[in-house]
Amino acid sequence: MNAEPKWGISEYLRIVAIAVGVSCIVVGILMVYQGKVLPIANISISAGLILLMAGLILIIVSLVMSTKTGNQQTSLKAWHVVVLILIAFLIIYAFTRYQLTEAGRYRILVDLIFIMLALTGAVGYGVYRWIARTVEARAEEITVETKNAIGTQVSTSLGYVWYQHHKKGKTEEKKSPDEAPVDYLKLAIDITRKALEYANKLDEQRHEELICVSKNNLAYYLAEKKRIEKKINKGDKELARAYAKYIYDRIEKYPHRRSEWADTYQFVMS
Incomplete structure (x- = not known):
């Protein structure tokens, strides 16, 4: 009989939750940025902040929950890189967004670059973890x-x-x-x-x-x-x-x- 991988669907759900959380953060940042230049600034900024908070909460919850492959502490250690990437992204974004000169021509380009770097890092690490789990399960089998x-x-x-x-x-x-x-x-x-x-x-x-x-x-x-x-x-x-x-x-x-x-x-x- 074939041995079944122990990590199961929960690892997939964790990757999906991370991706959705990052997407919420990205969209929220763009809405805050857009809200500063549109007449409906207050609505757009508020909605963007809500998405930012929802994305962060979703990511934190997905990291705290334990998986079938190990205990809660192991899962947290495995994903601390994702948290560091997101925190670094928010800090760098805040610095570039509010420290660059007013109405800089390339500000939106800088924003998009940082957004893509953060998204690539988070998704890339999620893919790495998925591959690592698959290889470990196969080696054990x-x-x-x-x-x-x-x-x-x-x-x-x-x-x-x-x-x-x-x-x-x-x-x-x-x-x-x-x-x-x-x-x-x-x-x-x-x-x-x-x-x-x-x-x-x-x-x-x-x-x-x-x-x-x-x-x-x-x-x-x-x-x-x-x-x-x-x-x-x-x-x-x-x-x-x-x-x-x-x-x-x-x-x-x-x-x-x-x-x-x-x-x-x-x-x-x-």
């Missing part, structure tokens, strides 16, 4: 999947080793006459069950052959247990049959394993 694949392979191989000991009739030297002999078949079954616990967490399409090998081995070991003990509990019997059918249905995809899997299917179903 790969790490977990690799761990499960290795666990499946190692446990399956170890189970096969124990089965070979059982097949050759090997026995451990007893430390005392009352000590029971080692049941290598039981060890093989137990460790192969553990292998399938790892296998069930893998992506079936990418690791299908490895999963089939583990299921083939466990099905065969359970059938061997039935042959020796003349009986087997209903759950293990159904499990062995289900695994035998699983590998038999995929036998055409792996011709190099045809003989082995066909023998398992026949042994389990007999």
